[in-house]
Amino acid sequence: MNSMNDERFFDLAMKVTAQQASDAERAELDALLRSQPQLKVELERFQADVQMAKNALPLVEATQATAGKLPSYVRGRLQTKVRQTLGGPAAKKETDRSLIWGWRWALGLATAVAVVFLVAVPMMRTPTGLLIQVAVLDTTGGTRGTVTNDTAVLQGMWRGSPVQTFSSIIELEAWEKNLATDVRQPIARIIYDPAAGEVRVSGQSKGKPFQENFPLEKDLITTLQRVKAFVLERGF
């Protein structure tokens, strides 16, 4: 079969297999198969290929999907998995410890300076128009004592900002939706999620939104100090 006939045979086979052929095209294919019986093998092979393509194409298409947004509640669970499986920054720090042994005194000094900075700077600032909102997501329900302690730690860190406690994602999301949305007002939302082992910070400052997640490392206080430093850097 020459290439012209080959292309015609392919077109006819395609249309007949897809049930898109006219009566004339169906008759043309029949005539071709009668005159060249070896094409029957070709047609069978072609039909097998079509079946295989019909099986595989939906999966290929789904693999390339881009629509759909990761639900917010899934993030924490997945990040916990990352931390547990790959270690993350905390584990890396542990590995690198031997390399920085000689610099311990310098780090100690730096930590002391940082603590002074974290404690002193907020006391010197005059909070004009800024808004800090703090919440705890306690989905476990069975660790009330721990949550109470954590709430006290959060309260101590951001005096003057009441700490809200939510037992479900839905309640938390409703709270977030109801927050002030005046773009001129600097705002920081700090959400502690013990189940996910992280503190999430989002908000806006100087008209620009910001967002950061802080995995719990050593303890809640240490993590909250990092959160506070981050918030201060945003201009609060």
Place this chain on the structure above:
Amino acid sequence: MNLPDLTSLQQGDPSAWDAAFHWLWPTVFAVAQLKLQSYFPSEIEDIAIEALEELVEKVRAVKSADELKPLAASIAHHRAVSLLRERFAKKRGEGKTDSLDAATDEGQTKHEPLSEDSPLADLDQKELAQRLGKSISELKPPLGEILSDFFLRGLRYEEIARNRGVAIGSVGVYLKRGLEAMRRIWGEREEK
């Protein structure tokens, strides 16, 4: 989004993973939906999440960021197929063979979803991921779209030419080229 930085992912960088999870979610969700929508739609999200968790476990064995999407899709596919097998086996064991039809939409009767795609279901996770990766790299636009328009959506040559902005005479050429690529990628079972 650009491809994630594989090294950062392998080191467990939370922000790199954050971006990767957002990028991969549509894939794992769509694959799980493909398999489970008709029978167990409430399981789709769980399977998608579990697929991403399994991807985290396997990321250190990944050699290139290009492999992430096909691997995530392959994991989601296998998890969905396992769930279907498990549930159908349970139903058969309980003698509830007719309940599957009750789960269909619009009064149509559907077959068990495993019978028709068993060649895919039989591919192991790595092989399926490799074939998906090859398909994505070989079926560049508009080739993949034209194949899907014709074989999955049943569009006619004229409609495909109009929708995809190609000459009607070239639709058949695209289909032939696409089908040959599919045969190369999916037709032969690799020797293990």
